[in-house]
Amino acid sequence: MNENAFWQLIDECAPATPEPEAEQLAVALTNRLTAGPVAAEIGFADQLSWALYRLDRKEFGHDLSGDGFLYTRAAVVPAGRQTYEAVLRDPQRFVPYASDRIWAESLLYVPDEAYRRITGEEWGRNTRYSYESYSNTAGWADA
Structure with missing residues (x-):
């Protein structure tokens, strides 16, 4: 799954509400990925990890706990x-997500659940990029 396919899947599975609910999106994504090959689930996991890794920067998370971030x-x-x-492009646009404590923990479990449903096994989460907070060392380096 490439980046365009990832964002298209997000758009297709997002609830039709002004502020998409992460829980509803997670359920829709899991169901959609479960209907396809395991390669789609792995591709989704890689793209999700990449998206989160790119946001793992000091200007976004300097005042948040690891899990909160x-x-x-x-x-x-x-x-x-x-x-x-x-x-x-603009870290100020991240502020509402952090200040309003908008969390989407459920999205993190989509790859695991889809993989489990497809294969009947647990997945070890081997993605190219780690989405864990502070793993993007370049994003936390002093400029």
Whole structure:
């Protein structure tokens, strides 16, 4: 799954509400990925990890706990690609997600649940990029 396919899947599975609910999106994504090949689930996991890794930067998370920062970064994804890219360009756009404690922890479990449903096995989460808070060392380096 490439980046365009990832964002298209997010858009297709997002609830039709002004503020997408992460829980509803997670259920829709899991169901959609479960209906396809395991390669789609793995591709989704890689793209989700990449998106979260790119937001793992000091200017976004300097005042948040590790878990809070992770769940808040995940909350940017349901807003769609346009909003996500705007947040990347302007850290001030991240502030509402952090200050309103908008969390999307449920999105983090989509790859695991889809993989389990497809294969009947647990997945070890081997993605190219770690989405864990502070793993993007370049994003936390002093400029």
